[in-house]
Amino acid sequence: MAEKMAIHPAKKTTTKAALKATRSVSKKGASPIANNDVYVSVVIPVYNEEACLESLYQRLTSVMDNVGKPYEILFTNDGSKDQTSEILRDFHDRRPHQIRVIEFNGNFGQHMAIMAAFERVRGQIIVNMDADMQNPPEEIPKLLAAFEAGHDYVGSYRDGRDDSFLLRTLPSKFMNWLRSKATGIKIRDQGCMFRAYSRRIVDLIAQSAESSTFVTVLGYIYASNPIEIPVVHQARFEGESKYDIYKLVRVTFDLFTGFSMAPLQIFTVFGFLVSALSGLLVAYLIGRRLIIGPEAEGLFTLFSVLFFLVSVAITGIGIVGEYVGRIYQVVRHRPRFLIKEILEEKGE
Numbered sequence: 001m002a003e004k005m006a007i008h009p010a011k012k013t014t015t016k017a018a019l020k021a022t023r024s025v026s027k028k029g030a031s032p033i034a035n036n037d038v039y040v041s042v043v044i045p046v047y048n049e050e051a052c053l054e055s056l057y058q059r060l061t062s063v064m065d066n067v068g069k070p071y072e073i074l075f076t077n078d079g080s081k082d083q084t085s086e087i088l089r090d091f092h093d094r095r096p097h098q099i100r101v102i103e104f105n106g107n108f109g110q111h112m113a114i115m116a117a118f119e120r121v122r123g124q125i126i127v128n129m130d131a132d133m134q135n136p137p138e139e140i141p142k143l144l145a146a147f148e149a150g151h152d153y154v155g156s157y158r159d160g161r162d163d164s165f166l167l168r169t170l171p172s173k174f175m176n177w178l179r180s181k182a183t184g185i186k187i188r189d190q191g192c193m194f195r196a197y198s199r200r201i202v203d204l205i206a207q208s209a210e211s212s213t214f215v216t217v218l219g220y221i222y223a224s225n226p227i228e229i230p231v232v233h234q235a236r237f238e239g240e241s242k243y244d245i246y247k248l249v250r251v252t253f254d255l256f257t258g259f260s261m262a263p264l265q266i267f268t269v270f271g272f273l274v275s276a277l278s279g280l281l282v283a284y285l286i287g288r289r290l291i292i293g294p295e296a297e298g299l300f301t302l303f304s305v306l307f308f309l310v311s312v313a314i315t316g317i318g319i320v321g322e323y324v325g326r327i328y329q330v331v332r333h334r335p336r337f338l339i340k341e342i343l344e345e346k347g348e
């Protein structure tokens, strides 16, 4: 929900920039590429990554040029406040027929940024990666090789994770464990977005139209022959992580309520247990009242029991609220993200 609330009022593009975009789009529309010409689509969500982008561009294009198949790169600018937008525009100008840029009208979160690109990909294989190159672009051929060996979903797990242990690795290990217990989804490293999907899976993910959705998990559910391979993981060398502990907790909660009824069910079971126990307690107290007569001791025990039950009830309301919130988001039919502008050559 944190992501949803971050909807900013529409920012005005400067007329000059808008004019330039219109010009560049129409000018380049003259040399169209057919949809099925593209073999690989690389999808990259970008949020305040000005420091990483140039070297990402260099490394990614050289890797993809070497692969030797037609490809496209889709950047989604997720409402960055730095120079990201200008840099991406420049990338598009450098390779107009290969680089497409989706400009969001605010920050809608990494998963929505990926979703917007998934709705527009033209390739047969879709590779999703982060802009920070923690998973080096040089690993892409590995994913493609596994894909070509017949897998429609190539997941990855971080081989020798190079993040701060206490702040990132430990919490995400714990979240991974909790998630696989609650949702029954056995993905080894859910936080690693570096994955390849078949076009069929990506179309299904895009059709799912959920408001806060986990691309990796949805993809895994839709896959018929998934595989997970190890990929190199490096520390972020430019910029900083866009996730703090709070966002991580939020994201995990989203995951739980999005893919599992377990929180509701556990709560119901717990409610039954507590009612049974309090029933016994009441019977016992009535017995004492009848045998011993009125007594004032044990007042604090009673209070503690009461406080405990009240806190349980509040937690329950919170959990129900999470689900109601999700229903509300869907029922509202509001767009999951707003696109300000798309820089691309027209397909067909």
Ligand code: UDP
Binding pocket: 044, 045, 046, 047, 048, 049, 078, 107, 108, 109, 110, 113, 129, 130, 131, 132, 134, 191, 240, 241, 242, 243
């Ligand atoms: N990102 C995004 N929107 C956000 C946060 C992150 O598009 O609100 C992008 C970010 O630019 C990066 C990717 O999502 O390409 C992963 O973010 P980050 O590297 O900060 O996450 P971490 O690797 O620390 O999990």
Ligand code: MG
Binding pocket: 130, 132, 134, 236, 241
């Ligand atoms: Mg990262």
